[in-house]
Amino acid sequence: MKVNEDLSILFWLKRQKATKEGLVPIYVRITVKGGRTEFSSGKKSIPIIGMKNPQLPQVVAQIIN
Numbered sequence: 725m726k727v728n729e730d731l732s733i734l735f736w737l738k739r740q741k742a743t744k745e746g747l748v749p750i751y752v753r754i755t756v757k758g759g760r761t762e763f764s765s766g767k768k769s770i771p772i773i774g775m776k777n778p779q780l781p782q783v784v785a786q787i788i789n
Contacts, residue, residue: 730756730757731754731755731756732753732754732755732756733752733753733754733755734752734753734754734755735750735751735752735765736750736751736753737749737750737751737769737771738750738751738764739771742771743768746770746771747768747769747770748768748769748770748771749764749765749767749768750764750765750767750768750769751763751764751765752764752765
C-alpha cells in the first residue's frame with residue numbers, strides 16, 4: 725500500500741467557540757502539498773473527555789429529544 729504524504733486531514737473541537745449548552749464546533753484542516761486551509765464542518769459535538777459538568781446528562785437528553 726502506498727502512503728500519500730501530500731494530503732493530510734485533521735479534525736478537532738474548537739473549545740473557544742463553545743455554546744452556552746456546552747456544544748463545540750468540529751473544525752477541519754486540510755493540507756495538500758504544504759498549502760493549508762481550515763474551516764468549520766458545520767457540525768457540533770459534546771466534549772465529554774475532560775469535561776466536569778454536572779449538567780451534562782441533562783444537556784445530552786435535550787439534544788437527543
